[in-house]
Amino acid sequence: MTPSQKRERLAMSRPLEGATGKTGTWRVFRPVVDKETCNACGLCATYCPDGVISDDLEIDLTYCKGCGICANECPKKAIAMVREEK
C-alpha cells in the first residue's frame, strides 16, 4: 500500500456543492425580486448567510433556505417573501 493510499483510509471529506443536500427544499417563503424597483446595490448578496445570490443578483433557488434576510435588508424593499405552494 502506498503512503497516499494509506492516507485515504483517514476519515477525510472532500468539497462538493450540495454536500448537505438541496437546502432549497427547506423553504417556506421564496424571495421574489422586483427588478423594476431594485437598484442593484448588492446588499442582499452581501448579507445572504449562504451566499446563494450571484454577482448578477440571481437567487439560486436550489439552495436558498428562505430566511428572508435579503428582503429585510433591501433598502428599496424590492424583495417580497412569497409563500411556497406545496
Added chain:
Amino acid sequence: MDTIAEIPKEEYVLKCSSACAGCSDSLALRYVLKAAGPDTVLVIPACCTSVIQGIYPNTAFNVPVYNIAFGAAAACASGMSNAFRAAGKKTNVIVYAGDGGTLDIGIQAMSGAFERGTDFLYICYDNEAYGNTGMQRSGATPLGAKTTTTPTGKTDFKKDIDGIIAAHNPPYMATAAAAYPQDLFKKVQKALSFRGPSFIHVLAPCPPGWRYSTEKTVEMGKLAVKSGIWVLYEREYGKLTMGAQSKVAMKKPIPLEDYLSPQGRFKGIDPKNVEILKQRIQKNFAKLSAEEAAS
C-alpha cells in the same frame, strides 16, 4: 463604510452549509474565509460549525478543516502553526470556535496558546449559548436570557472573555459582528497580518436559540451595536480604537428594549435585570472610552 467591491467574490463555503436558515455563524464564516483566502486551515472544535459542513465523505467547506475535540482547538492549532512555520509555510491557521468552546471548555488550551505566542488567529463566534446541543447556557449567555438550562433567565453575568484575552497582551484583538461583514472582513485581514496570536470575538445572533424570526439576524446584530450591549473595537499592541458605529451608540444609544423585545429568550425579563444591563452598558462605554483616551 467601505465599498463592497474590495471583498473577493470567491466563496469558500460551497452552496451551501446545513446551518439553520438565517444563521450568523455561516454569514460570518463567509467573510472570515474571503479575508483569509485559500491558503488557510480551519481548526474547529465541537460546535454548530462542525455539523454544518455536511456528511462524510462530502463537505461544503472548500478549505482544509481539522475537526477536533471540544476543548482542544487551540492546542491543535499551536502544533499545526509550529509545523507550518518550521516547513517555511505561511498558511493561516484559524480556530473558528463557538462561545462554549472558547469561554468555557476551550479556555485553558486557548490561554496556553496565547501565552506561548502561537502564530494563529482565534475567532469566537458568539451565539451566547451551546447552540449545537439545543441551547444550554454558556459563560457567554447574558444576564436574564432564557436557555434550556436557565428556563427563568440566567442569573449570572456574561463572562468578560475579551478582558481575559487582553490580559495576555496579544498583538491584535477585536470585537466584530456578523451584521457588519465589511468590518469583520477588514479585521480578519488585519489580524492575519500580525505575527503571533490574535483574537476576534464575533457577535452571532442565532434565530432558533434567541427565538426571533430568521429574517432579523442582521437587524438583531445592528440593534446590539446601536444599543451598546455589543461594542465594536480593536486593540492593536494595547492601543484601543472604538468603531464608528459604537461611538455613535455611546453618545446616543437606542433603547435597550428595542434589542431585547424581539427576542423570545428575553420574554418576561425582570425589569431590575434590564436596569442592571443598562448600567453595565454605561460602565463598559466609560471604561472603553477612558482606555481609548489614555492609549
